[in-house]
Amino acid sequence: MSEDGLSVRLDEPLAAHLPLRTGGRCEAWVVAHTIEGLTRVVRECRRAKWPVRLIGAGTRTVARDGAHRGVVLRLGAALGEIRPGERWVVGASCPVPALVSAAEGEARGGLEAHAVVPGSVGASLRLDDGWDELVEAVWAISRDAERELTLEEARRRKLIITKVALRLPLLDSAGRRRLAKARALQRPVPSASVYAVPRKVSVREVLRSSVLERVRLRGIVIPAEAPELLVNIGGGSAADARLLQRSAIDRARRVRGIELRDRVDWIGGR
Ligand SMILES: Cc1cc2nc3c(=O)[nH]c(=O)nc-3n(C[C@H](O)[C@H](O)[C@H](O)COP(=O)(O)OP(=O)(O)OC[C@H]3O[C@@H](n4cnc5c(N)ncnc54)[C@H](O)[C@@H]3O)c2cc1C
Numbered sequence: 001m002s003e004d005g006l007s008v009r010l011d012e013p014l015a016a017h018l019p020l021r022t023g024g025r026c027e028a029w030v031v032a033h034t035i036e037g038l039t040r041v042v043r044e045c046r047r048a049k050w051p052v053r054l055i056g057a058g059t060r061t062v063a064r065d066g067a068h069r070g071v072v073l074r075l076g077a078a079l080g081e082i083r084p085g086e087r088w089v090v091g092a093s094c095p096v097p098a099l100v101s102a103a104e105g106e107a108r109g110g111l112e113a114h115a116v117v118p119g120s121v122g123a124s125l126r127l128d129d130g131w132d133e134l135v136e137a138v139w140a141i142s143r144d145a146e147r148e149l150t151l152e153e154a155r156r157r158k159l160i161i162t163k164v165a166l167r168l169p170l171l172d173s174a175g176r177r178r179l180a181k182a183r184a185l186q187r188p189v190p191s192a193s194v195y196a197v198p199r200k201v202s203v204r205e206v207l208r209s210s211v212l213e214r215v216r217l218r219g220i221v222i223p224a225e226a227p228e229l230l231v232n233i234g235g236g237s238a239a240d241a242r243l244l245q246r247s248a249i250d251r252a253r254r255v256r257g258i259e260l261r262d263r264v265d266w267i268g269g270r
Pocket residue numbers: 053054055056057058059060061075092093116117118119120121122123124125126127128129158159160161162190191192193265
């Protein structure tokens with residue numbers, strides 16, 4: 001790690017860092033352990049016109065098979081601290097499940113909607129519903145420094161969120177029931193999806209009724225238990241994942257007349 005808190009690996013395989021285990025090599029894999037390191041990467045890459053791609057836990061990102069130009073950047077665990085208090089200050093790299101459990105441990109609620117999100121707090125603030133009422137302020141990298149601003153502004157300007165101040169209400173019995181229900185829905189497998197669906201439509205039900213069971217394309221499988229997921233059983237490629245996802249979208253349209261959309265961030269390669 002460099003003095004200002006950066007770990008850098010050149011020519012790094014992205015498959016080693018993303019849940020679906022696909023992806024070619026990126027020119028530089030960078031982990032920022034400090035705000036100084038983070039602002040330095042952003043500033044110097046901008047000056048060098050070198051593309052920077054930020055990832056969190058990667059649960060909504062799939063790296064394509066080819067080479068990836070530029071930097072792939074992750075916030076290190078040191079930028080994921082949870083500081084409970086009147087208002088909770090939480091670092092963006094904190095895993096959402098860790099925050100939900102820490103809050104529950106302090107009888108704090110409001111996070112039930114995120115009980116099963118396996119991603120990072122920073123990405124979830126950017127992408128997922130259900131945060132607005134809890135967020136008092138966010139900090140993000142803007143003009144080469146960490147600045148306090150509103151969640152709306154951080155989202156609109158697609159800024160790198162570094163931390164958030166949350167007001168968490170007391171966890172009452174109704175909140176505990178919601179948490180338990182959200183977790184129960186996870187059994188036997190998580191209910192995520194690589195598909196965005198029209199409101200009130202269960203992507204699992206649509207895919208179960210329109211996609212053949214256990215469809216497999218070389219190393220990528222649509223699991224029968226959770227057809228909304230794509231699983232790499234070994235050696236699977238991003239191209240195969242994309243092909244399977246597209247064929248599932250086609251079948252749902254032809255068999256059920258329902259329009260599923262892609263919900264994944266495909267990065268790098270071509
Ligand atoms: C098994 C499973 C279950 C899931 N369940 C749910 C669910 O119940 N509800 C739900 O809403 N989603 C769910 N998801 C989707 C996903 O987990 C969430 O959207 C989550 O917020 C993504 O977080 P991540 O850190 O993995 O994002 P990544 O895939 O790493 O990144 C996604 C995007 O966020 C950006 N980003 C990452 N970090 C930051 C940051 N600090 N500041 C700004 N932008 C950033 C990246 O640049 C990228 O564009 C699920 C996914 C899986 C695989």
